[in-house]
Amino acid sequence: xxxxxxxxxxxxxxxxxxxxxxxxxxxxxxxxxxxxxxxxxxxxxxxxxxxxxxxxxxxxxxxxxxxxxxxxxxxxxxxxxxxxxxxxxxxxxxxxxxxxxxxxxxxxxxxxxxxxxxxxxxxxxxxxxxxxxxxxxxxxxxxxxxxxxxxxxxxxxxxxxxxxxxxxxxxxxxxxxxxxxxxxxxxxxxxxxxxxxxxxxxxxxxxxxxxxxxxxxxxxxxxxxxxxxxxxxxxxxxxxxxxxxxxxxxxxxxxxxxxxxxxxxxxxxxxxxxxxxxxxxxxxxxxxxxxxxxxxxxxxxxxxxxxxxxxxxxxxxxxxxxxxxxxxxxxxxxxxxxxxx
Amino acid sequence: xxxxxxxxxxxxxxxxxxxxxxxxxxxxxxxxxxxxxxxxxxxxxxxxxxxxxxxxxxxxxxxxxxxxxxxxxxxxxxxxxxxxxxxxxxxxxxxxxxxxxxxxxxxxxxxxxxxxxxxxxxxxxxxxxxxxxxxxxxxxxxxxxxxxxxxxxxxxxxxxxxxxxxxxxxxxxxxxxxxxxxxxxxxxxxxxxxxxxxxxxxxxxxxxxxxxxxxxxxxxxxxxxxxxxxxxxxxxxxxxxxxxxxxxxxxxxxxxxxxxxxxxxxxxxxxxxxxxxxxxxxxxxxxxxxxxxxxxxxxxxxxxxxxxxxxxxxxxxxxxx
Amino acid sequence: xxxxxxxxxxxxxxxxxxxxxxxxxxxxxxxxxxxxxxxxxxxxxxxxxxxxxxxxxxxxxxxxxxxxxxxxxxxxxxxxxxxxxxxxxxxxxxxxxxxxxxxxxxxxxxxxxxxxxxxxxxxxxxxxxxxxxxxxxxxxxxxxxxxxxxxxxxxxxxxxxxxxxxxxxxxxxxxxxxxxxxxxxxxxxxxxxxxxxxxxxxxxxxxxxxxxxxxxxxxxxxxxxxxxxxxxxxxxxxxxxxxxxxxxxxxxxxxxxxxxxxxxxxxxxxxxxxxxxxxxxxxxxxxxxxxxxxxxxxxxxxxxxxxxxx
Numbered sequence: 001x002x003x004x005x006x007x008x009x010x011x012x013x014x015x016x017x018x019x020x021x022x023x024x025x026x027x028x029x030x031x032x033x034x035x036x037x038x039x040x041x042x043x044x045x046x047x048x049x050x051x052x053x054x055x056x057x058x059x060x061x062x063x064x065x066x067x068x069x070x071x072x073x074x075x076x077x078x079x080x081x082x083x084x085x086x087x088x089x090x091x092x093x094x095x096x097x098x099x100x101x102x103x104x105x106x107x108x109x110x111x112x113x114x115x116x117x118x119x120x121x122x123x124x125x126x127x128x129x130x131x132x133x134x135x136x137x138x139x140x141x142x143x144x145x146x147x148x149x150x151x152x153x154x155x156x157x158x159x160x161x162x163x164x165x166x167x168x169x170x171x172x173x174x175x176x177x178x179x180x181x182x183x184x185x186x187x188x189x190x191x192x193x194x195x196x197x198x199x200x201x202x203x204x205x206x207x208x209x210x211x212x213x214x215x216x217x218x219x220x221x222x223x224x225x226x227x228x229x230x231x232x233x234x235x236x237x238x239x240x241x242x243x244x245x246x247x248x249x250x251x252x253x254x255x256x257x258x259x260x261x262x263x264x265x266x267x268x269x270x271x272x273x274x275x276x277x278x279x280x281x282x283x284x285x286x287x288x289x290x291x292x293x294x295x296x297x298x299x300x301x302x303x304x305x306x307x308x309x310x311x312x313x314x315x316x317x318x319x320x321x322x323x324x325x326x327x328x329x330x331x332x333x334x335x336x337x338x339x340x341x
Numbered sequence: 342x343x344x345x346x347x348x349x350x351x352x353x354x355x356x357x358x359x360x361x362x363x364x365x366x367x368x369x370x371x372x373x374x375x376x377x378x379x380x381x382x383x384x385x386x387x388x389x390x391x392x393x394x395x396x397x398x399x400x401x402x403x404x405x406x407x408x409x410x411x412x413x414x415x416x417x418x419x420x421x422x423x424x425x426x427x428x429x430x431x432x433x434x435x436x437x438x439x440x441x442x443x444x445x446x447x448x449x450x451x452x453x454x455x456x457x458x459x460x461x462x463x464x465x466x467x468x469x470x471x472x473x474x475x476x477x478x479x480x481x482x483x484x485x486x487x488x489x490x491x492x493x494x495x496x497x498x499x500x501x502x503x504x505x506x507x508x509x510x511x512x513x514x515x516x517x518x519x520x521x522x523x524x525x526x527x528x529x530x531x532x533x534x535x536x537x538x539x540x541x542x543x544x545x546x547x548x549x550x551x552x553x554x555x556x557x558x559x560x561x562x563x564x565x566x567x568x569x570x571x572x573x574x575x576x577x578x579x580x581x582x583x584x585x586x587x588x589x590x591x592x593x594x595x596x597x598x599x600x601x602x603x604x605x606x607x608x609x610x611x612x613x614x615x616x617x618x619x620x621x622x623x624x625x626x627x628x629x630x631x632x633x634x635x636x637x638x639x640x641x642x643x644x645x646x647x648x649x650x651x652x653x654x655x656x657x658x659x660x661x662x
Numbered sequence: 663x664x665x666x667x668x669x670x671x672x673x674x675x676x677x678x679x680x681x682x683x684x685x686x687x688x689x690x691x692x693x694x695x696x697x698x699x700x701x702x703x704x705x706x707x708x709x710x711x712x713x714x715x716x717x718x719x720x721x722x723x724x725x726x727x728x729x730x731x732x733x734x735x736x737x738x739x740x741x742x743x744x745x746x747x748x749x750x751x752x753x754x755x756x757x758x759x760x761x762x763x764x765x766x767x768x769x770x771x772x773x774x775x776x777x778x779x780x781x782x783x784x785x786x787x788x789x790x791x792x793x794x795x796x797x798x799x800x801x802x803x804x805x806x807x808x809x810x811x812x813x814x815x816x817x818x819x820x821x822x823x824x825x826x827x828x829x830x831x832x833x834x835x836x837x838x839x840x841x842x843x844x845x846x847x848x849x850x851x852x853x854x855x856x857x858x859x860x861x862x863x864x865x866x867x868x869x870x871x872x873x874x875x876x877x878x879x880x881x882x883x884x885x886x887x888x889x890x891x892x893x894x895x896x897x898x899x900x901x902x903x904x905x906x907x908x909x910x911x912x913x914x915x916x917x918x919x920x921x922x923x924x925x926x927x928x929x930x931x932x933x934x935x936x937x938x939x940x941x942x943x944x945x946x947x948x949x950x951x952x953x954x955x956x957x958x959x960x961x962x963x964x965x966x967x968x969x970x971x972x
Contacts, residue, residue, distance in 0.1 A: 059527040060498075074869045096797075099871040106869055114862035118884040127880075128870040166615045167384075174866075181870065196383035196616055197554060201598035201609040208608065223528060226557075226601035230609070249605060267532035269561040271584065271599050278539065278561070280532035284497050358689075 004047035005217060006071070006185055010080035012241075013041040013066050038288045040066040042241035043080070045315070048185070048217060055232030055249065056221045061288045062238040064221045068189045071219060072106040073099035084184060102132055105178035109190035111170035115162040121173050122148075122158025128181045135180075147176040152206055168199035172206065179210070186218040192227060204231060225268055229253050234321075237261050240288060240296040243315060247322040257324045259301045295327070303328060343414060344371040345515040345548035346395070346433070351408035353387075353394045362619045364390040364403070366572035372548040372565075374515065377539070379563030379580065380552045381595075384616045387572035388552045392518045395550075396435050397425045413515050431461045434509040438521040440501035443508055444493040450504055451489030458511050476507040479545075481537050499530035503537070513545065520552045535562050556599055560584045568592045571617040571627035578651030588653040588661060590632050626656070693965040700961030703954040710951055714769035721763035722748045726920055731758045740939050753939040755929060761939060765947045767920035772951065775832065776902035779839035783901075784894055786840060787847020792878055792886070794848070795855030806852060812845040821904055825913050835914055839901050850893045854886040888966055895959030899952045906948050922948045 018024070019034040027034050041063040048054045056064045069075045071082055073090035076097045082089045090099045108114040115124055122144045129135045135143050145155035151172040162170055171191060178186055188207070192200040208231060210216060222228050228235055229249055236246040237258065245258040256262045266279040283300040286292055292299050298308040305327065313325040353365040365387045372378045382388040393399055395410050397417055410417040412433045417425055429435075437443060445453050454473035455466055464472075470489065477485035480503045493501055502522055509517050519538075523531040539562060542549050553559055559566055560580055567577035568589065576589040587593040594612040596602070603609060614631040623629055625640035632639070634657045647653035651661070695701055713720055723730055723746060735744045735758035743749050744760070752761035794805040812820065824838035858864060859882065867877045908914030909923025910930075917924050922944045929940025 059529060072869050073871070074865055099869060102870065106866065108862040108866060110862055114866055116863045116867070116881050116885070119880075127867075128872065131870075131872060131876065168615065177866070197556065197595060198383060198598050198612040199616065201600075201611040202613075204600065205608045205611055208606070225528075226599065230600035230603065230605045264529060267529050269532070269535065269557045270601055271557045271560050271596065278532055278536035280536050281529040282533075284499060285527060285529070 005050045005085050006046075006048040006219075007083045007086075008044055008046045008067070008071065008080070009083070011041060011044045011067070011070055011077045011082060012039065012079040013063070013070055013075055014039055014078040036289055039241050039291070040288060041070065041077075044238075044241075044243050045080075046236060046243065046246070048219065050217050051215050052234060053211065053216075053218045053220055053232045055228035055235040056219060056238060057223065057225060057228050057235060058238035059223060059285055061240055061285055063241040063288075064238050065189055067238070068106065068187045068219060068221045071185075072104050072187050073097065073101065074106070102128070102134075102181050103184040104187060105181050105183040105185075106187045106189060107171070107174050107178050107191045109193055111167045111174065111194060114174050115170055115177075117162055119161075120158065121160055121162060121165070124162075124173065125158075125177045125180050128177070132181070134182060143180070144176075147180055148173075150179070150210070151176045152202075166199075168195055168203055171195065171203050175203075175206065175210070179214070184217060186216055187221070188218060189221045190223070191220075193222065193224065200227070207231060225253075225265065226270070237264070240286060240291050242296065242312075242325065243323075244297070244326070245322075245324045246315075251322065257318065257322070257329055258326050259303050259328070260297045263300075263302075295325075344411070345374045345413060346550065347371040347409075347411040348391075348395065349409045349411070351391065351394055351405065351410065353390055353399055353403060353405050355403040357402070357620065359620050364572055364619060365394055368408070368569075368572075368574055370567050370574065370577060372516065372550060374548050375542055375546040376564045377542050377549045377551055377562055379559035379566045380550055380569060381554065381556065381559050381566055382569035383554055383595075385571060385619055386569040386616075387619075388554075388569050389520050391569070392435065392520045392550065392552050395518060396429060396433065398435075427461070430457060430514070431512045432514050433516040433518065434512070434514045436502075436505050436509050436517065436519040436522045438524055440498070440505040440522075441493065443505040444501060446493050448492075449489065450491055450493065450496075454489070454504075454508055454511065457508055461512055472511060473507075476510050477504070479510060479541065480504075480507045481533075482507070497530075499526055499534065502526060502530075502534060506534070506538070510541070510545075510547075514547065516548045516550070518550045518552070521554070522551075523558065524553065524555070531558070538562065556584075556596060557601070568595070571619065571622055573627065573654060574652075575628065575655070576647075576651075576653045578647075582651050586659075586661060588647060588651065588658040589628075589655050590634050590657075590659065591628050593659055594631075626654075690965060694961055697961045697964075700957050703957035706950065706954045707958065710769055710947075710954070711773065713766050714773055717763070717766040717770050721760070721766050722746070722750075723760040723763045725759035725764040725767060726918065733758055737937055752943045755925070755940045756932075761925075761943055764920065764925055765922065765944055768922040768925055768944060769947060769951065771832075771915065771920050772902045772905060772922055772948070775836055775839070775905045776898045779836045779843065779901040779905075780894055780898040782836065782840045783843040783897060784847050784890065786844040787849075788851050788883070788886075788890070790844065790848040791851025791853075792855055792882060795852045795859055796874075796878055796882065802852075805848075809845045809848045809852070812842075813849065817842040817900070817904060818907055821908060822911075822913065825908060830913065830916055832915065832919070835905055835908065838908075839904055842904065843897055843901060846893055846897055847890065850889055851886055854889050855882055858882055858885045892959055892963040892966065895955055895962060899955035899959070902955075903948070903952050 015038045017036045023034050044067060056067065058064045066075065070077050071089065074097065076090050076092040084101060084103055087101065089101055089104055090097050125144050125147055126140050130140055144158050148155050148157060153169060153172055165173065192203050195203060204227065220228060220232050232249050234246060235249050235252050236243050237260065238244065239260050245256065245261050256265055263281040267281050281300055286296065294310045295308040295313050298304040301308065307327050313327050313330065315323045315325045316330050317323045318329055349369050351365055351368045352363065354361045354363050368391055370378065380388045380391065394405050399405060405418065412428060417428060420428065451470055451473055454476065455469035458464065458469040458472050473489060474485045477488055482488055482500065482503055496504065523534050535558065538549065541547060551559065551563060563580045565578065566580045566583045567574045568591065569575065570591050576583060576587065576592045583592060584596065587596055597610040598612065600609060612631050617627055626643050629635045629639045638656050643654050643656045645652045645654055646658050732745050735754050736756050738744055738750050738754040740751060740753040741749060744754065750760050754760055790805055790809065794802040820842040821838045824841055825834060828834040828838060864877065864881055867881045905914055906921065906923035909921040910927040912927060914923055915921040917928065925944035926941050933941050
């Protein structure tokens with residue numbers, strides 16, 4: 001395995017909602033604390049080697065989007081660090097995030113909100129490189145034109161405004177904008193989720209083509225299991241802020257280890273003939289403000305034991321390239337042993 | 342057995358600055374009691390407008406310009422506005438993509454459901470609450486009496502959608518229209534709701550029209566499928582037949598676009614071009630600009646070249662196997 | 663027949679261009695035209711602007727040139743000929759000033775003060791609102807509290823206090839009006855900016871990363887302007903009315919400077935003594951101006967409303 005270029009090391013991201021002045025005063029008097037803390041991302045460690053596409057999969061509240069934003073330098077981590085080739089991606093500066101690198105670029109979910117409605121598409125693409133001096137001024141127009149062609153649009157479209165394009169075309173523009181910055185790492189946050197199925201296929205094909213041509217490294221965040229399987233080399237499954245399993249894509253889909261992963265695969269309808277028998281996961285996804293104690297999945301897990309209710313499972317490596325956070329797979333005691341105190 | 346819902350030649354148009362746009366074009370289908378029809382399409386297909394038209398929820402600048410909508414034999418279009426209002430909720434009801442389109446955020450769940458009961462049936466408040474509780478049980482909500490006391494914002498998204506479905510069921514309608522009700526929900530919650538809906542159709546004999554863009558959902562939930570493109574139904578038949586042996590090139594392309602059916606890493610077969618712009622449709626078959634099988638004759642609207650059981654609107658349908 | 667197979671990513675034909683800028687302006691105008699009342703109001707404003715800024719050309723007399731006045735011409739009824747040899751269409755006041763000319767000059771002052779105060783208040787309001795929305799946290803809390811405080815006080819009260827402190831004169835009045843009015847712009851800007859700030863394109867700009875000033879002025883500001891246009895028209899009308907009120911009360915412009923407010927005030931004592939024309943006509947002129955601007959602003963708001971699905 002080649003050296004990792006992206007290292008996410010023990011990253012946590014907390015959001016606190018401080019109550020208003022009056023409630024804070026009341027809290028002071030009664031000794032309570034009404035501050036609500038959401039642990040959106042909780043102690044995540046991942047690394048991505050050059051040229052790999054890592055899929056991050058999960059449902060609401062799992063923290064995948066927040067993780068994507070921490071990696072892109074939009075949020076600073078509350079704990080831990082994100083480094084690209086050893087250098088940090090962002091830092092906190094006087095309460096604001098100061099992004100330190102142009103080498104990570106993000107493609108957002110909503111193609112209708114991710115482009116400035118008042119700027120021409122060519123300007124949108126050229127803005128970043130021009131300001132950062134990545135392309136000499138006289139070459140800018142040519143570069144914009146060739147980028148547009150590379151993503152499957154005509155160079156002449158540079159003079160059009162975003163609202164003159166369809167959703168799929170806007171995503172292509174967003175990809176061109178990201179590529180114009182010559183990034184080391186792309187973060188795609190549900191980049192195809194808002195697109196029609198037939199357009200999604202086009203954009204996925206484009207991504208795979210660009211990935212081959214430019215040897216891209218990417219974080220592919222999605223809730224869609226079949227899309228992730230198709231484009232990713234490795235996949236990480238997240239639940240309520242933690243990574244519960246990672247594995248190469250084909251191995252994961254062939255044999256998931258974590259009960260949540262297994263249940264997730266079983267509950268998703270797949271395109272096949274005939275009416276399927278549904279195997280839904282029971283229970284609701286817990287709120288990230290008040291997660292269950294111990295393993296966050298235990299209330300819904302068909303295999304939960306007493307240990308699962310009290311002890312948070314740690315990520316272990318049953319095989320070299322796989323990891324899983326579950327007491328059933330920690331190579332020893334299993335789920336029955338209760339925690340000591 | 343007569344159909345619970347029969348739609349014949351439904352056409353809905355919107356007037357815009359550029360002229361009349363036909364969102365639903367000569368759409369016909371029928372649903373028997375206890376069956377689930379999946380109405381499949383992408384943006385601009387007209388699937389949602391079809392649902393709203395059936396319910397009579399189309400407002401200016403849109404109008405239904407032709408066709409009949411027969412719910413248990415009664416044509417909704419021939420009724421007065423009051424007549425349609427009587428039918429809505431009682432004989433045909435709708436579940437929307439956003440449950441907050443059904444639920445009033447400032448009322449307790451029990452209060453609003455009781456209101457929905459008493460709009461059509463003169464019963465006491467207590468009796469209405471009872472019926473509401475029953476409906477919540479039918480959709481599998483645990484501790485229904487407590488849920489009735491809650492406000493919508495205290496419930497999760499999946500729970501709210503279940504309440505919306507329960508509300509749709511209050512009067513045991515013959516037909517339920519569901520417009521992408523699980524699209525905005527998490528995958529695992531969607532699985533739960535799909536299981537409930539299937540059980541519902543089997544046990545209560547309600548006919549359900551499930552509008553969606555998700556082929557996987559439709560293939561596992563629906564008995565029959567109708568595929569819409571640019572306002573027309575381009576293919577319809579039993580779910581098995583349409584998914585396993587699609588005859589319209591669009592259906593085939595749509596099924597092929599789904600990543601799950603292909604070897605990972607390989608290019609997906611794709612339909613070229615963009616989704617249709619209703620204001621700017623080509624003459625003849627609307628799929629023509631994107632179709633690899635198009636020839637000159639496709640400049641005319643294709644007839645139904647399939648069978649009664651598996652119809653397809655195409656000059657060059659893929660061979661039936 | 664060829665099956666649909668995987669193919670190279672061909673250039674995707676784009677949707678035909680929906681609207682160019684020229685078309686958008688044309689659409690805006692045709693939507694605006696739908697209200698004949700608003701179009702009428704627009705014409706009225708146009709005429710008033712012409713008459714007021716062209717006052718030196720179209721007025722029969724310069725009412726603030728002491729040399730041109732003649733005491734003998736005082737209190738002439740509307741329609742009477744004066745010593746200058748022309749008909750005073752709206753009569754004369756106690757000093758012999760031709761009311762029509764005085765109104766034209768007064769309107770000019772009204773427009774000058776109203777437009778400058780409006781423009782400056784817009785700039786200050788945008789600065790405050792954008793800063794508060796972009797930086798959030800304590801800065802936002804502080805700035806918007808001040809804005810809220812100001813909005814809870816009647817503008818006239820604020821303006822009175824400021825004029826009392828600053829003294830009389832055109833510049834002082836404009837300053838007082840700006841301080842009294844920037845809060846409306848600040849609040850509207852803040853609201854719109856908060857909405858836009860949450861959108862992905864701002865996040866994308868920040869994470870390129872682009873410098874803060876660029877994100878503020880090239881990305882955030884242009885998308886926040888539309889609702890401000892509506893507020894601006896209403897605030898200009900409000901500024902005109904405020905200035906007239908101050909002058910009426912005697913604390914605005916001195917009598918030697920033209921102002922509709924001071925004309926009204928001057929003629930006030932004669933209102934019950936049959937010499938109505940000293941107050942009524944300036945009052946009517948003021949009312950017509952303010953109402954016309956409000957009508958235009960109202961129609962602009964209706965047309966720009968995003969819920970207008972056309």
